[in-house]
Amino acid sequence: MSNQGIHQKLVTLFSLLLTVLFVYTAVSKLIELDTFQWRLERMPYVAPYATLISWGVPFLELVIAGLLWFRRYRTMAFYASFILLGLFTIYIIIVLRYSDSIPCSCGGVISALGWKDHILLNITFMVFALLGILWSKKQYNMQSHQNTT
Template sequence: MQPKSSSNHNQISWQDGIAFFLILLFIYTAVSKLSDFDQFQRQMKLQTIPVWMQQILILFLPGVEIITGLLLAFTHTRLIGLYLSAILMTLFTGYVALVLINYFEQTPCSCGGVIKILGWKAHFVFNIFFLLLSILGIYIFNRERRTAWH
């Protein structure tokens, strides 16, 4: 077995750093929602989406965020976590984009923790940042895997 090159070591460090920040994001928001579950539930019920969808999101969103964080924490499940992170961030960013173009009559924020105090434009930039971080993580993970095979 050959030792890893220093460039490969840097890729692993980038991958770990990206995973770390995404884990912080998803675990923090999930714990914030669960710690004030009544408030999260009230905010979700104010969304202008069908009631059945509200119930699904109330029940599953914090759990999906925790699962995403856990998948990101382990190298052998990290790629799945990165894809799930990218999907979630795409959905969250899409919602904020619709808010910014005034698509909804009312726009409650059911985000967790301090994220809910961001204005919608700042929220959009925040989400884009984490979406791009997820995509970069997927790219680095796949590049590292291709390099390991050669």
């Protein structure tokens, strides 16, 4: 199997994993929207924007999960995934400067993870998104080139 074939399959796999992550966390947040908002109201820096974030983040996660399955928008969705996960990670690192007793405001069982495990999980998915950007871009460029020749 050529590298291109493997990359294509891996891009699909990364899309699948990111979709599961985003849909899972978005739905978990929406199921317990009140709790999620309540926690955000007590988090450093983000408290004034708790209502906006409590609706905006799950919405954004669902949009990204959807866009990952449209070839045309896949690269953009990988970029958005990378940025969103990056922002979460930066926020966690900033919060850890305050205290490691603050609970996670994330969805579902992921909230049971410790902060360090959470950073590790985010970095892993950021790597998937980064590889997705590189390989889906390559595929899109090759297909565009084939269509024009």
